[in-house]
Amino acid sequence: MxxxxxxxxxxxxxxxHRELMEGIIAQLSxxxxxxxxxxxxxxxxxxxxxxxxxxxxxHPQLQYFARVNSTTVHQELNRRLGHWHxxxxxCDRRLxxxxxxxxxxxxxxxxxxxxxxxxxxxDSCNLNRDWRRRIIALxxxxxxxxxxxxxxxxxHILIDRLVMAARFQRTRR
Numbered sequence: 001m002x003x004x005x006x007x008x009x010x011x012x013x014x015x016x017h018r019e020l021m022e023g024i025i026a027q028l029s030x031x032x033x034x035x036x037x038x039x040x041x042x043x044x045x046x047x048x049x050x051x052x053x054x055x056x057x058x059h060p061q062l063q064y065f066a067r068v069n070s071t072t073v074h075q076e077l078n079r080r081l082g083h084w085h086x087x088x089x090x091c092d093r094r095l096x097x098x099x100x101x102x103x104x105x106x107x108x109x110x111x112x113x114x115x116x117x118x119x120x121x122x123d124s125c126n127l128n129r130d131w132r133r134r135i136i137a138l139x140x141x142x143x144x145x146x147x148x149x150x151x152x153x154x155x156h157i158l159i160d161r162l163v164m165a166a167r168f169q170r171t172r173r
Contacts, residue, residue, distance in 0.1 A: 020077075020080060020081070020101075021101070021104060021108065024105055025108050028068075028072060028073065028076065028105075028109055029109055029113070031066070032116055032118055033116075035065055035066035035067075035113070035119060036064040036065055036119045037117050037118055037119065038117075038118075038119040039117065039119075039142070039143050039145060040065075040119045040120070040144065040147070041119075041120050041121075041122070041136070041144040041146045041147070042065065042119075042121040042122070042146075042147045042148075042149060043121075043122045043126055043135065043146060043148045043149070044122060044123045044126060044149050045132070045148055045149065045150045045151065046125065046127075046150060046151030046152060047125065047127070048162065048165075049158060049161035049162050049165055050152065050153050050158060050161075052123055053071070053123055055151065056121055056123045061119075062121050064119070065119040065120055065121040066113040066116075067121050067123050068106055068109045068110055068113065068120065068121070068123065069122075069123040070106060070125070071124070073105050074102060077102060077105075081098075110122065110138060111138065114138065114139060114141075114142035114144060120139070120144070122135060132148075
């Protein structure tokens with residue numbers, strides 16, 4: 001492929017990603033208008049199935065915050081692009097692209113929520129320290145006060161939850 005062909009293909013891919021991102025962001029940010037106002041940012045941190053989402057959904061205040069969640073972003077990406085497990089010839093590069101796209105969408109959603117002055121909870125694993133620094137810096141730039149909730153549970157409980165979640169996923173397919 002010529003260099004011009006590569007550039008045109010990259011521009012087309014970028015336009016497609018932009019269109020995809022805008023659609024997902026529009027859909028997932030729709031509930032922000034009903035969220036509580038206030039410059040509070042809560043960052044949930046913990047392994048998958050540690051109880052982060054359960055806490056947010058059942059908490060008397062957090063349940064009314066604008067919620068940004070990597071799971072819902074992944075679900076939308078899967079719905080629009082096909083489930084990443086089902087891609088033929090799947091490789092690490094595609095997973096990396098999907099992860100970068102998911103993070104860009106989450107960052108845009110956070111920016112929109114901060115701009116609107118809504119109380120925000122980032123309900124994802126957030127295990128990467130650089131990512132946490134980035135989103136906290138973004139919140140700080142809008143004058144938000146940040147709280148980190150680190151969810152931890154015993155290994156046997158975590159393993160039981162992961163096994164149950166895997167069984168549930170298999171029955172849904």
